[in-house]
Amino acid sequence: MRAPETADPAPAAIEVRSLRKAYGExxxxxxxxxxxARGEVFxxxxxxxxxxxxxxEILEGHRQRSGGDASVLGHDPGRNERALRQRVGIVLQQxxxxxYLTVREVVQMVAGYYPHPRDTDEVLALTGLSDQxxxxxxxxxxxxxxxxxxxxxxxxxxxxxxxxxPTTGFDPSARRQAxxxxxxxxxxxxxVFLTTHFMDEAQALADRLAIIADGRIVATGTPDELxxxxxxxxxxxxxxxxxxxxxxxxxxxxxxxxWELETDTPTQSLHDLTAWSLETATELADLEVTRPxxxxxYLQLTAEEAAE
Ligand code: ATP
Numbered sequence: 001m002r003a004p005e006t007a008d009p010a011p012a013a014i015e016v017r018s019l020r021k022a023y024g025e026x027x028x029x030x031x032x033x034x035x036x037a038r039g040e041v042f043x044x045x046x047x048x049x050x051x052x053x054x055x056x057e058i059l060e061g062h063r064q065r066s067g068g069d070a071s072v073l074g075h076d077p078g079r080n081e082r083a084l085r086q087r088v089g090i091v092l093q094q095x096x097x098x099x100y101l102t103v104r105e106v107v108q109m110v111a112g113y114y115p116h117p118r119d120t121d122e123v124l125a126l127t128g129l130s131d132q133x134x135x136x137x138x139x140x141x142x143x144x145x146x147x148x149x150x151x152x153x154x155x156x157x158x159x160x161x162x163x164x165x166p167t168t169g170f171d172p173s174a175r176r177q178a179x180x181x182x183x184x185x186x187x188x189x190x191x192v193f194l195t196t197h198f199m200d201e202a203q204a205l206a207d208r209l210a211i212i213a214d215g216r217i218v219a220t221g222t223p224d225e226l227x228x229x230x231x232x233x234x235x236x237x238x239x240x241x242x243x244x245x246x247x248x249x250x251x252x253x254x255x256x257x258x259w260e261l262e263t264d265t266p267t268q269s270l271h272d273l274t275a276w277s278l279e280t281a282t283e284l285a286d287l288e289v290t291r292p293x294x295x296x297x298y299l300q301l302t303a304e305e306a307a308e
Contacts, residue, residue: 013191018068030215043206089158099138114156163194199295213305233262239285
């Protein structure tokens, strides 16, 4: 059977054009464009006050935009329609669930509001809460409570999930678990839109990301594309015996007890360096080659925006 003429083969989960938001004199969002494909994990990164929460809250239907277009699962989020709310899960930076209920009761209660909820045991397993199912929420640790927030957002089996700084306040192992949960959601085909301050989180989770600074998108792409597009250089680091200086032509400088150089042509630099090392029988101890990280690119882009 042929698909109807009007069917779009790959409609976006989120599409935003020239989105603007002003709070009086403050222009928090200054005309941004975004497209998030269905099934994608998308991260919005940016410094404090860049406009992340404003953008997310407009998409969630919690704030009205001042201008531009926004479409979330084919709906205008500004109209706050029930049909859209039922298909979206939201984890806010801070939420309060009734602490006297057990974890299972909370998830079951929320599931009752939705037409096609996900099985409660599955939600608990997905969020790593199976062992806490019968404990009262108020007795949980801060990190475990955040997982309950996530379980609440998943109870209605949403197609699209908004996560605003999902791992702030987590210890390293809780962060890793939360990452696994997000990957599990991606594997289920959910679309995830997250905001974060953590570059490693964006690098580990996001299929694509956008960096926002001062209300404008300054870069967008896959983590690898962004790392490749920046002018941040590859870093080569090594140690030499105390009596030996690195030849000047390498442009290396001392950093603590090591030598470091930055290069846009790492193959050539390594070739020159190792040739010198072999010729002079000087060992390059602890030799390390580091690609620029997303953090290097982010700091460079947000600094450029601030300078403008
Ligand atoms: P953070 O990382 O600190 O959460 P953010 O990127 O989420 O920051 P927003 O909260 O969207 O940033 O704020 C963007 C700008 O809009 C800031 O200058 C902020 O002071 C301003 N702003 C946000 N909410 C309001 C409001 N309700 N009234 C007036 N100004 C606001």
